[in-house]
Amino acid sequence: MPILVDRKTLVLVQGLTGREGRFHALRNRSYGTQVVAGVTPGKGGTDVDGIPVFDTVEEGVAATRANASVIFVPARAAADAVLESADAGVGLIVCITEGIPANDTARVRAQIRRTGGVTLIGPNCPGVISPGESNLGIIPGEICIPGPVGLVSRSGTLTYQIVHELTAAGIGQSTCVGIGGDPIVGTGFIDCLARFEADPGTRAVVLIGEIGGDEEEQAAAFVAQGMRTPVVAYIAGFTAPPGKRMGHAGALISGSKGTAAAKADAFRAAGVAVAKNPSEVAQLVARVLV
DSSP: OOSSOOTTOEEEEETTTSHHHHHHHHHHHHHTOEEEEEEOTTOTTOEETTEEEESSHHHHHHHHOOOEEEEOOOHHHHHHHHHHHHHTTOSEEEEOOOOOOHHHHHHHHHHHHHHOSOEEEOSSOOEEEETTTEEEESSOGGGOOEEEEEEEESOHHHHHHHHHHHHHTTOOEEEEEEOOSSSSOSSOHHHHHHHHHHOTTOOEEEEEEESSSSHHHHHHHHHHTTOOSOEEEEEEOTTOOTTOOBTTTTBOOBTTBTOHHHHHHHHHHTTOEEOSSHHHHHHHHHHHHO
8 A cells, every 4th residue: 555645646746837737737648547637827717738727726726626835936936835835725735846944944834733633754764655555746657657666755866776676676665755854844755754664555665765864863853763664774975075065955064973984873773774885775674575
């Protein structure tokens, strides 16, 4: 079984009439995703290849009963777009937009958590795909196949590579979640691990981490507390020099904190197999599935 999204998910795309929104929404629809509406203020009453466009999320939800939104709006408007979806009662919000100020994300996340009932994925993420069922975002559906392995990742590029490696090895995925690489995101590793643990169709989980912060160490502690589903991890950034910002997410390590080695050690201490390189992940997953 998948988590977060399935073939029944009804998707509204904020920014549907823009170049990126249109391109990816139509790809998602071609995959089988139920893309039922778009929102662009001032363009209500039009359509994009048969997908109706509304001026507000509230109007789109009322007309189509959409229960998930994907956001492809510019960074300056993205925080308000997330709150607009939350206020309209959308339960799952996937924010693809990158470059949103951390203060905006912190404000939005705090408000959503106070309200409750909303799951925010991202920002600065590739989205969520349940292979064979539904694709919300920019993960290429053609590299995925249905199966028993859940995947959660901070890195978009590594998500694509490792999913491809799994598929090439004949190992399918239940759901792949790109949580985003920004310092502040709506949903972290632990929430996804808990969802996969509760999913009877997920028999193993792949976790892809990066340098910076302590999300991976917290995830390792969660696994150690009694997670029964086996986890395989890969951590990017073993050669990153301390004190130097790396990548668009601004990952920064200081001393022994936030290093790839420290994160890998935490996972090994929790009984998690840690791959030395992305290509080894599929091999380790195959072993834990036996």
